Amino acid sequence: MTVFVWSIAFIGSICALIQAYLFYKTMQTSDPGNDRMQEIAGYVREGANAYLTQQYKVVGVFFLVIVALLAYAAFGLNVQSRWVPFAFLTGGFFSGLAGWFGMKTATLASNRTAAGAQKSLNQGLQVAFRSGAVMGLTVVGLGLLDITLWFAVLYWVLPLVNPDYTMKLVDITVTMLCFGMGASSQALFARVGGGIFTKAADVGADLVGKVEQGIPEDDPRNPATIADNVGDNVGDVAGMGADLYESYCGSILATAALGVAAFSTSELVPSGMNGTQAQLQAMMLPMAIAGIGIFLSIAGIYVVRTKDDATQKNLLSALGRGINLSTFLVAVAAIFLGTWLMPKTLGTTITVGGIALPGVAFSVITGLVAGWIIGKWTEYSTSDEFKPTRNLADQSLTGPATIIIGGIADGMMSVWAPVVVICIATLASFGFANGWNFSDVNFFALGLYGVGIAAVGMLSTLGITLATDAYGPIADNAGGNAEMSGLDPIVRQRTDALDSLGNTTAATGKGFAIGSAALTALALMAAYIEEVRIGFERWGDEVVEVVDADFIKASDGFVVSKYSDANGKMHSATWLVSPTSLAADEELEAAWKAKTFKAGPVEVADMIAYDLDESGAMKVDEFGRPAGARFTATGDKLIFLPTAHIQDFSDYYNFSVMNPKVLVGTFLGVMATLVFCAMTMKAVGRAAQGMVEEVRRQFREKPGIMEGTDMPDYAAPVAISTKAAQREMIVPSLLGLLLPVVTGLLLGVGGVMGLLVGTLTGGFCIAIFMANAGGSWDNAKKYIEAGAHGGKGTDAHKAAVVGDTVGDPFKDTSGPSLNILIKLMSMVSVVVAGLIVRYSLVALGIF
Numbered sequence: 001m002t003v004f005v006w007s008i009a010f011i012g013s014i015c016a017l018i019q020a021y022l023f024y025k026t027m028q029t030s031d032p033g034n035d036r037m038q039e040i041a042g043y044v045r046e047g048a049n050a051y052l053t054q055q056y057k058v059v060g061v062f063f064l065v066i067v068a069l070l071a072y073a074a075f076g077l078n079v080q081s082r083w084v085p086f087a088f089l090t091g092g093f094f095s096g097l098a099g100w101f102g103m104k105t106a107t108l109a110s111n112r113t114a115a116g117a118q119k120s121l122n123q124g125l126q127v128a129f130r131s132g133a134v135m136g137l138t139v140v141g142l143g144l145l146d147i148t149l150w151f152a153v154l155y156w157v158l159p160l161v162n163p164d165y166t167m168k169l170v171d172i173t174v175t176m177l178c179f180g181m182g183a184s185s186q187a188l189f190a191r192v193g194g195g196i197f198t199k200a201a202d203v204g205a206d207l208v209g210k211v212e213q214g215i216p217e218d219d220p221r222n223p224a225t226i227a228d229n230v231g232d233n234v235g236d237v238a239g240m241g242a243d244l245y246e247s248y249c250g251s252i253l254a255t256a257a258l259g260v261a262a263f264s265t266s267e268l269v270p271s272g273m274n275g276t277q278a279q280l281q282a283m284m285l286p287m288a289i290a291g292i293g294i295f296l297s298i299a300g301i302y303v304v305r306t307k308d309d310a311t312q313k314n315l316l317s318a319l320g321r322g323i324n325l326s327t328f329l330v331a332v333a334a335i336f337l338g339t340w341l342m343p344k345t346l347g348t349t350i351t352v353g354g355i356a357l358p359g360v361a362f363s364v365i366t367g368l369v370a371g372w373i374i375g376k377w378t379e380y381s382t383s384d385e386f387k388p389t390r391n392l393a394d395q396s397l398t399g400p401a402t403i404i405i406g407g408i409a410d411g412m413m414s415v416w417a418p419v420v421v422i423c424i425a426t427l428a429s430f431g432f433a434n435g436w437n438f439s440d441v442n443f444f445a446l447g448l449y450g451v452g453i454a455a456v457g458m459l460s461t462l463g464i465t466l467a468t469d470a471y472g473p474i475a476d477n478a479g480g481n482a483e484m485s486g487l488d489p490i491v492r493q494r495t496d497a498l499d500s501l502g503n504t505t506a507a508t509g510k511g512f513a514i515g516s517a518a519l520t521a522l523a524l525m526a527a528y529i530e531e532v533r534i535g536f537e538r539w540g541d542e543v544v545e546v547v548d549a550d551f552i553k554a555s556d557g558f559v560v561s562k563y564s565d566a567n568g569k570m571h572s573a574t575w576l577v578s579p580t581s582l583a584a585d586e587e588l589e590a591a592w593k594a595k596t597f598k599a600g601p602v603e604v605a606d607m608i609a610y611d612l613d614e615s616g617a618m619k620v621d622e623f624g625r626p627a628g629a630r631f632t633a634t635g636d637k638l639i640f641l642p643t644a645h646i647q648d649f650s651d652y653y654n655f656s657v658m659n660p661k662v663l664v665g666t667f668l669g670v671m672a673t674l675v676f677c678a679m680t681m682k683a684v685g686r687a688a689q690g691m692v693e694e695v696r697r698q699f700r701e702k703p704g705i706m707e708g709t710d711m712p713d714y715a716a717p718v719a720i721s722t723k724a725a726q727r728e729m730i731v732p733s734l735l736g737l738l739l740p741v742v743t744g745l746l747l748g749v750g751g752v753m754g755l756l757v758g759t760l761t762g763g764f765c766i767a768i769f770m771a772n773a774g775g776s777w778d779n780a781k782k783y784i785e786a787g788a789h790g791g792k793g794t795d796a797h798k799a800a801v802v803g804d805t806v807g808d809p810f811k812d813t814s815g816p817s818l819n820i821l822i823k824l825m826s827m828v829s830v831v832v833a834g835l836i837v838r839y840s841l842v843a844l845g846i847f
Contacts, residue, residue, distance in 0.1 A: 002155075005284040005341065010148040012291030016141030016463060019298050023130045023137070024105055030127055033115035036485045040226075041111035044477065047230035047718040048107050051197060051725070052100060052238060058726050059189045063092055066185065066737075070831070078542055079535060079834030081175040087150065088831075091182025094142045095245045099190055099238035102135030102470055106237045110229070110477030117478065117494040118487065122306050124494055125315070128478065128502075132471030133301050135241050136463045140294050143183075143249045147287065150176050169279050170264065173257035174531050174830075180253055181831045183246035184824035187239075188736055191820050192680060193729035194239035195813030197721040198231025199684045202808050204691025204717065210801050213699065213706065214793065217785075218480035221705050223698045223712035224691055227721050229480050232473035235812055240509065243820050244466050247516045248290075248459050250823055254523035255286040255452030261530050262445040265643045266622060268345045278343040282449065285341045286456040289364060292333045293326075297463030300326030313385050315501040319468050323375075326461040327368050334364035334457060348435040348446065360453055363429035367454030367519065368461070370425035374418050374515040375465075381414040382775035384500065384783035388414075393780040393788055393800065400802035403780070407803055411773025411810070418768050422518045429454035429519075441645045445526075448646070452523030458516045469509030472502025500782045514767045517819035521760045524826035525753070528833060529649050532749055535834030536641050540574035549603035551629075553595050555843050557652060559608065559638060560601070565624050573626050574641040576652050581636035588633050598845070607631060608638065653750040661842075665743055665751035669758020669825075672739055673766055676821055677814040679732040684809040687724030694720055736821045740828040744835070748842030752829050759825050767818035774811020777803040 032038050070085040109131035117124030154172045158165055167175070205224035209215050218225050259282030263269055269278045300322035306315055338361030349356040380386050384393070388410050395406040430438070433450020437443035475498035482491045540560040543552055552560045559575040582589040588607075595602050611619040611628035619627040629638045639648045649655075657663055694717055704710030744752045781800040789796040829836075841847035 002280055002284060005288045006148060006151065009144055009287040009291035012294040013141045013144035013148060015298070016137040016294045017145070020101070020134045020137035020141060023134050027105065027109050027112060027127060027131045027134070030112045031115040033111045033118075033481075034485065037111040037114060037481055040481050040484050041107065043226045043714055044110065044229045044233065045107040047226060048103055048233045050718070051230060051234050051722050052103060054722055054726060055189065055193050055234075056096060058730075059092075059096070059186060062189070062733075063089065063182075063185070073832070073835055077835065078538060079838055080538075080831065081171065081178070083154070083175045084178045084831065087175060087179035088182040090146055090150070091179035091246075091249070092186040093182070094146045095183040095186040095242045096190070098135075098139045098142045098245050099242045101138045102241040103233050103238040105131050105134040106233045106470065106474050106477070109474045111481050113474055113478035113498070114481045114485070114487065114491060114495060117482070117491050117498070121494045121497065124475075124478065124498055125304075125306055125318070128474040128498060129304055129319070129467060129471045130301065131474050132469070133464070133467035135237060135470035136297070136466035137294070139241050139245045139466055140248060140290070140297070140463045143245050144252075144287070144290055144294070146179065147176065147249060147252055150179065169260045169276065169283060170257070170530065171534065173253070173260050173283060174527070174534050177253040177257050177527055177531075178827075178831050180246060180250045181824070181827040183242070183249055184820060184827045185733075185737065187242035187246045188733050188817065188820045188824050189729055190242040191235075191239040191817045192732050192813070193725040194231070194235035195680065195809070195817060196683050196687055196728050197725040198228070198235035199808045199813050200687030200691050200721045200724055201227035201231045201717060203684065203688035203805050204695050206801055206805050207688075208692055208695040208699070211798055212696075216483060216792070218483035220484040221708065221712060222695070223705070223714060224695050224717040225480060225484065226714040227691070227717040229477045230718055231721065232476050236473040237470050240469055240513070240816070241466070243816065244459075244462060244513055244516075246820065246823060247513060247520055248462055250524060250827065251452065251455035251459050251516065251520045252286045252290055254520065254527040255449060255456050256283045257527045257530050258445065258449040258452050258523060259283045259285065262449050263343065265442075267442040268343070268446055270343050270345055273343055281341045281343055285337060285360070286453055288337050288341060289330070289334060289453070289456050289460050292337065293330050293460030294463055296326045296329040296333065297461050299329065300461070300464040301467060315497065316379065316383070316385070319501070319505060322464050323372075323461065323468065326464050327372055330457065330460050331365045331368055335361045337361075338364065345435075345446065347437065348433065348443075350432075359432035359435060360450055362432040363450035363454045364457035364460075366425050366429045366432065367457030370421050370454070370519075371458035371465075371512055371515060373421050375512050377414070377417045377421075378512075378772060378775070381410070381772045382779055384779045389776050389779045389783065392776055393783045396780065396784060396796040396799040396803065397789060399795070400799045403777070403799050403803040404806055407773045407777045407780075407807060410776050411769040414772040415765050415768045418515060419765065422515060422764070425454055425519065426451055426522060441647045444646055448523065448526040451519060452526070455516055455519035455523055458512075458519060465509065465512055468505040472499070472505050475499045475502040496782070496786070500779065500786075513816065514764060514771065514819045517822050518760065518764045521756070521822045521826050524823065524830060525756050525760075526646065528752070528756070528826065528830050529646050531830045531833035532649065532837055533641055533644065535837035536574050536576075538834055539838050540572045543601050544572040547601045547603065550605040551603065551608045552601045553597055553604045554601045555597055556845055559604065561608075561610075561626070561629065563610070563618060563626055575629055575638040576641060576644060576648065577638055578636070578651060579654070580651070581631065581634070584636070585634050588631060591633075607633065653748065653753070655750060655753050659750055661747040661750045662754035665747055665754025666758035668739065668743055669755040669760070670762035672735060672755075672759055672825075673763040673818055673821065676732055676735055676818065677766060677770070679735070680814045680817060681809050683724070683728035683732070684813050687721060687728060690720050690724060691717055732817075736824040737828055740825050741832050741835075744829065744832060745840050746847070748840040748847075749833075749836055750842070752836060756826055756829060759822050763818045763822045767815050770810040770815030770818075774807035774815060777807030778811065780804075
């Protein structure tokens with residue numbers, strides 16, 4: 001079964017990459033247009049390659065530093081798996097590779113899309129959409145390939161090479177989860193850097209070109225227009241690809257880790273099934289869903305087509321057909337896969353037509369439906385086919401101030417629906433998975449598994465949903481190519497229709513990405529507890545090597561013991577001491593505090609003893625481990641770490657809002673999202689200022705540009721944006737990387753949980769607000785440019801351009817970067833959990 005399911009996922013990843021290659025070759029063989037169209041596309045391609053090359057150099061330096069720190073933590077401090085530094089590297093490498101392939105395809109596709117639009121709207125759509133599908137399929141293909149290869153190495157190859165080195169499933173899943181930090185780090189650099197680049201160029205081009213000089217968008221006389229087109233590719237294609245790559249991988253890996261954790265004790269394992277087999281099947285289910293989702297996404301891509309006289313609503317329907325087909329087929333597949341693979345724990349199945357279906361299958365469907373609803377709501381909030389954006393365009397009649405006020409208000413108002421959807425999806429997916437046992441601690445981990453697999457379901461159609469997103473900048477660049485090449489007005493009219501649709505699909509994609517980030521982050525928060533458990537166990541293994549005693553106190557609430565199995569082999573066991581056990585007895589508390597660990601671990605065998613059976617020997621469980629240990633003075637039991645529930649960790653660390661450490665962490669999380677947005681917005685502002693000055697300088701010093709007798713210097717604005725993006729992306733990225741570590745060392749695990757809650761809740765709402773406000777401003781401007789309120793050149797149009805300029809960094813820099821920040825902080829927390837467990841001020845007894 002394991003080999004077969006692994007093969008489904010592995011073959012699915014290979015098929016995605018093959019199909020992406022076929023779409024790429026088809027795009028290459030399509031008509032590239034005339035020499036002028038190819039020349040302009042060449043400028044854009046050259047600028048995008050130069051930018052990504054420079055970005056990867058900067059990111060490469062950071063990766064080397066982080067790998068060195070992870071290696072020290074693994075090999076020097078022994079607080080995490082020694083595979084983590086290598087997993088981190090592969091995660092970042094594949095994420096960057098996916099972005100690079102998508103960008104390369106997009107820069108080759110823009111002139112071909114314009115050439116296709118010369119013939120018909122449908123041909124333009126086919127070239128743009130299938131070129132965007134290269135990005136979608138490359139992301140899911142490389143992501144699932146990375147996951148399946150790591151599983152094969154850790155589960156099959158290592159035991160063959162060294163039979164004495166066998167990793168437990170929980171260790172495998174937590175180690176694999178850590179490569180998500182590499183993907184998240186690369187995604188944040190790509191998204192922030194690309195977002196700063198594209199919006200600096202876009203703002204500079206719009207303010208000087210459209211507002212001051214009164215020339216059309218993408219006019220070849222505008223020196224910043226090539227930089228603007230380059231930015232569309234490095235920000236919206238490479239950046240979005242890296243963003244969703246880490247969401248995709250993170251959801252699968254977090255769910256796999258939660259599945260192994262849920263069946264780590266015998267309570268949930270169905271009768272007649274081995275515990276390890278139950279763990280394996282729960283672990284493989286998200287991989288199987290992702291693998292099948294690839295095949296069904298490809299099927300959906302092939303049904304996208306439209307007529308030549310299509311309106312934006314028709315174009316949306318064309319893309320909707322593909323997404324809806326894939327979504328429906330994945331929902332059906334989830335039922336079959338869940339029935340086949342998911343262990344049927346008593347009380348968690350739903351009987352339909354006499355067949356017992358696992359509730360987890362409906363958790364997957366919940367995620368799919370939630371993603372679809374968020375996409376539709378984003379479409380309603382940002383498309384000029386609907387009232388909110390048309391009403392916003394009406395506000396341009398009274399000037400820039402009213403359209404900015406209206407856009408901010410619309411963005412804020414649009415938050416309520418995605419929040420309600422995610423709340424309902426979280427509760428429903430949790431309940432379906434664990435049989436609605438919200439209060440039973442034994443079923444809690446299974447409910448969290450349901451939340452994780454809902455995120456897997458939401459992202460299982462990523463091959464096609466990301467295609468609709470990457471298609472947008474391709475269509476945008478095609479319009480610029482048509483304008484600068486002087487093609488017939490009908491071509492620009494068709495590319496504008498595709499571009500306007502692209503703005504809506506891009507906003508939909510951002511909403512989808514943010515929604516998936518929320519569910520993924522919830523799963524990662526639960527997976528963080530598993531890494532905390534592993535951190536304690538590593539600590540315990542080290543303690544028993546340096547202290548020869550039956551029971552050893554390593555910190556105020558952490559005890560390690562030694563025991564021998566039936567064969568006489570020595571093992572270590574790890575235990576948590578409940579704070580309530582000590583607080584309930586003053587004498588015990590005083591005696592316990594007297595056993596100080598400041599100078600190192602100390603023996604406490606005189607205070608604690610194992611539970612004994614009738615013969616007086618240590619009582620053991622079904623795995624041969626100690627069945628229990630307790631304080632001899634009071635009889636209060638210790639918590640055995642391998643079987644500890646999340647509620648046990650919650651009690652131990654006091655995950656309560658009344659705990660000041662948790663509350664302070666929550667404030668820090670919300671603060672981090674706002675400071676991060678401020679940093680990225682200011683970065684765009686500073687970079688745009690340099691761009692505006694450069695464009696003004698060229699118009700001033702070369703008056704022949706406006707008359708068509710002088711050529712603008714396209715390279716200078718590209719260089720300005722490149723340098724600004726590389727310089728400005730570092731500090732915001734460091735915020736996401738360092739804050740979880742600093743918070744953890746100062747406030748401990750409780751502070752980190754508060755930080756993650758604050759980042760998730762604050763970041764989710766702010767990201768939705770910014771993405772939808774920016775998308776609405778952009779489409780309000782395009783609605784006016786299509787002829788509403790007098791069309792281009794009117795005061796209403798100029799006001800809308802100002803609104804769009806404000807919205808650019810909202811929707812393309814700060815907003816979409818927040819969902820990466822949410823997941824990056826979760827991933828960093830997971831990776832450094834062992835360090836925080838052992839070396840935080842809380843663990844050292846200082847705070």
